[in-house]
Amino acid sequence: xxxxxxxxxxxxxxxxxxxxxxxxxxxxxxxxxxxxxxxxxxxxxxxxxxxxxxxxxxxxxxxxxxxxxxxxxxxxxxxxxxxxxxxxxxxxxxxxxxxxxxxxxxxxxxxxxxxxxxxxxxxxxxxxxxxxxxxxxxxxxxxxxxxxxxxxxxxxxxxxxxxxxxxxxxxxxxxxxxxxxxxxxxxxxxxxxxxxxxxxxxxxxxxxxxxxxxxxxxxxxxxxxxxxxxxxxxxxxxxxxx
Amino acid sequence: xxxxxxxxxxxxxxxxxxxxxxxxxxxxxxxxxxxxxxxxxxxxxxxxxxxxxxxxxxxxxxxxxxxxxxxxxxxxxxxxxxxxxxxxxxxxxxxxxxxxxxxxxxxxxxxxxxxxxxxxxxxxxxxxxxxxxxxxxxxxxxxxxxxxxxxxxxxxxxxxxxxxxxxxxxxxxxxxxxxxxxxxxxxxxxxxxxxxxxxxxxxxxxxxxxxxxxxxxxxxxxxxxxxxxxxxxxxxxxxxxx
DNA sequence: CAAAAATAATAGTAATACTATCATATTTGC
DNA sequence: GCAAATATGATAGTATTACTATTATTTTTG
Numbered sequence: 001x002x003x004x005x006x007x008x009x010x011x012x013x014x015x016x017x018x019x020x021x022x023x024x025x026x027x028x029x030x031x032x033x034x035x036x037x038x039x040x041x042x043x044x045x046x047x048x049x050x051x052x053x054x055x056x057x058x059x060x061x062x063x064x065x066x067x068x069x070x071x072x073x074x075x076x077x078x079x080x081x082x083x084x085x086x087x088x089x090x091x092x093x094x095x096x097x098x099x100x101x102x103x104x105x106x107x108x109x110x111x112x113x114x115x116x117x118x119x120x121x122x123x124x125x126x127x128x129x130x131x132x133x134x135x136x137x138x139x140x141x142x143x144x145x146x147x148x149x150x151x152x153x154x155x156x157x158x159x160x161x162x163x164x165x166x167x168x169x170x171x172x173x174x175x176x177x178x179x180x181x182x183x184x185x186x187x188x189x190x191x192x193x194x195x196x197x198x199x200x201x202x203x204x205x206x207x208x209x210x211x212x213x214x215x216x217x218x219x220x221x222x223x224x225x226x227x228x229x230x231x232x233x234x235x236x237x238x239x240x241x242x
Numbered sequence: 243x244x245x246x247x248x249x250x251x252x253x254x255x256x257x258x259x260x261x262x263x264x265x266x267x268x269x270x271x272x273x274x275x276x277x278x279x280x281x282x283x284x285x286x287x288x289x290x291x292x293x294x295x296x297x298x299x300x301x302x303x304x305x306x307x308x309x310x311x312x313x314x315x316x317x318x319x320x321x322x323x324x325x326x327x328x329x330x331x332x333x334x335x336x337x338x339x340x341x342x343x344x345x346x347x348x349x350x351x352x353x354x355x356x357x358x359x360x361x362x363x364x365x366x367x368x369x370x371x372x373x374x375x376x377x378x379x380x381x382x383x384x385x386x387x388x389x390x391x392x393x394x395x396x397x398x399x400x401x402x403x404x405x406x407x408x409x410x411x412x413x414x415x416x417x418x419x420x421x422x423x424x425x426x427x428x429x430x431x432x433x434x435x436x437x438x439x440x441x442x443x444x445x446x447x448x449x450x451x452x453x454x455x456x457x458x459x460x461x462x463x464x465x466x467x468x469x470x471x472x473x474x475x476x477x478x479x480x481x482x483x484x
Numbered sequence: 485c486a487a488a489a490a491t492a493a494t495a496g497t498a499a500t501a502c503t504a505t506c507a508t509a510t511t512t513g514c
Numbered sequence: 515g516c517a518a519a520t521a522t523g524a525t526a527g528t529a530t531t532a533c534t535a536t537t538a539t540t541t542t543t544g
Binding site for chain 2: 055056058059147148150151153154155156158159162167171174175189190191192193194195196197200201204205207208211212214215216217218222224226227230231234235237
């Protein structure tokens with residue numbers, strides 16, 4: 001689906017309408033039953049996002065989610081094996097959504113520097129509205145990714161789950177950033193590390209802004225985007241202006 | 243203690259002997275009873291490091307630790323309130339140890355670029371030996387910091403715990419890196435973000451080397467140090483060679 | 485409208501994360 | 515050397531978590 005978009009030239013404003021008719025595809029072993037196929041499934045996904053955002057992933061349980069959506073714990077277990085898989089599902093969805101927006105926003109830019117700059121914009125901008133999908137609050141999901149994403153891979157099962165492909169979307173996204181870096185500067189020797197540092201670092205800087213302001217230069221006037229644009233263009237030895 | 247060292251000129255080889263007579267000081271509300279003051283306490287700290295490294299923080303319990311050290315769960319609870327506090331204790335200790343090594347290795351360097359380069363070395367080098375302290379396996383502790391550190395602050399209690407000073411050592415360390423960045427390039431506008439990105443990013447690159455090799459440029463021949471040295475010197479607009 | 489599928493309700497289990505109490509060692513201060 | 519204090523160990527108990535299993539009740543659909 002996303003590949004198709006490379007041949008399209010659509011205005012940014014049309015993206016939201018388009019996305020409404022597309023489904024972000026996540027690995028089908030992350031769920032027992034596709035939550036997109038039923039009303040209950042959508043409520044599970046939708047309310048789990050706001051609940052995890054409210055209480056944090058550690059405190060979140062399927063029992064509490066059941067109470068919240070007026071359903072039963074056992075029904076939730078028919079959609080997701082456990083809350084770890086649910087987190088993988090939600091964050092995969094997020095990265096799929098991010099990848100879509102990244103590809104969409106950059107596909108019609110021919111200048112490699114402009115393209116990279118746009119990519120940094122998309123990756124680091126604060127998500128402000130939960131607009132695109134009716135049942136998914138993208139702003140809350142963005143907060144979850146900032147606060148919980150690393151818990152999804154900092155586990156003893158990471159190699160097994162990686163082999164199963166549970167991190168495929170994230171890896172593909174980092175790979176796209178890496179490719180854009182190399183397009184802008186083919187000689188650069190650390191493209192993969194710079195890409196992963198950027199994707200991860202953006203989340204970290206947002207976290208620091210909220211909880212450790214002395215550890216970040218970002219504030220109301222300086223955005224993570226400014227820091228990372230400077231960082232990437234300096235290390236690639238490129239001028240910031242096109 | 244560390245301040246004193248600024249006025250000393252000791253060989254690197256003497257550091258280990260010196261450290262043996264110094265105690266890394268962590269926040270005293272992280273423990274109920276100082277584990278350094280008893281044999282049991284040292285076994286708790288020492289064995290918790292290898293046990294967490296072996297089984298991961300999620301699977302680790304005080305009951306299992308009690309079994310391992312031939313002691314009782316209830317005795318461990320007299321030293322640490324819970325395993326979260328123990329993790330904060332261990333990681334604080336690690337960052338205190340790192341800060342010590344950083345200050346020691348850089349204090350006698352007058353050239354600001356050389357100093358920064360040395361700081362990157364210390365921060366990003368793989369810890370190979372558990373040499374300095376008899377009861378602490380620094381190599382295993384380094385692995386714990388790579389795999390578990392972010393779990394210590396990605397919690398709902400982070401602001402309260404930050405106010406209590408539980409992250410003071412880490413913040414001071416990042417502050418030192420920030421100061422060195424500004425010493426080398428006073429005009430640079432994102433010193434705090436570059437410092438936090440480096441300290442955090444080094445851990446992340448080590449993790450990626452172990453589990454997501456496609457997301458990093460680091461390998462057996464390229465060290466995280468090489469990437470971060472290039473990254474910092476480029477963004478500070480400095481030449482790598484002194 | 486009957487059969488199938490989805491959901492809800494209930495019960496039960498093993499493990500976790502503790503707290504409380506009491507018993508027994510070990511240390512120490514006189 | 516002994517009593518008092520302190521440290522450690524053993525046992526028991528609780529609420530919660532993270533499930534699994536079974537059965538009952540709705541809802542959907544051919």
